[in-house]
């Protein structure tokens with residue numbers, strides 16, 4: 713059983729296109745898939761689930777689509793917070809989320825505070841997240857500490873970097889899934905994926921569910937992880 717699973721939730725637009733529906737319809741069904749998958753992850757006893765919801769590059773999309781995605785995020789938090797809390801889920805946000813709309817930032821921070829004491833599934837939502845941006849922020853923080861004389865450059869090691877990543881509060885990443893058949897990481901968890909198992913599935917994100925998660929975990933269970941050893 714993996715401790716930490718991350719998902720690049722891709723394929724909402726193609727799901728809608730195949731049905732001659734507007735892209736928003738695909739994102740709405742994508743939000744349903746998030747509900748199902750989070751519920752299933754909690755029931756399975758998974759320790760952490762990280763979902764890539766909005767990348768630092770997704771700002772390149774048309775303003776109307778960005779507004780739709782932010783609107784769906786608002787309704788997701790509004791509608792699900794109580795159920796997440798009731799199910800003992802701890803919500804964490806990774807990425808430079810403070811750049812989102814002020815009301816959304818406040819809402820996310822409230823949700824995080826409200827669920828901070830829960831010890832069931834940790835649900836990390838990646839918002840305005842880009843792995844390169846995350847590393848740039850870490851390098852800046854480290855450089856500031858070194859300049860202030862609080863950190864000896866010779867003491868900088870992998871642990872020092874990991875402790876400053878947005879994911880510092882999460883267990884090591886075991887399994888990284890991307891839906892929709894694309895085989896790339898799109899700037900997601902590049903450092904954290906160093907020894908993660910990668911799984912690319914053809915399922916479009918709006919069709920994903922607990923059974924798809926269970927089958928991904930089953931395929932993970934059959935992998936041999938060697939970490940460079942024998």
Ligand code: IPE
Nearest residue numbers: 721722723724725726765766
């Ligand atoms: C994933 O679906 C949702 C986000 C990136 C926010 P897409 O919107 O990327 O769907 P496709 O790739 O166009 O099918």
Ligand code: IPE
Nearest residue numbers: 720721722764765766767898
């Ligand atoms: C990755 O999907 C980002 C999220 C799922 C949030 P994209 O659809 O943005 O990735 P590219 O553009 O195909 O690489």
Ligand code: MG
Nearest residue numbers: 722723724725
């Ligand atoms: Mg896509």
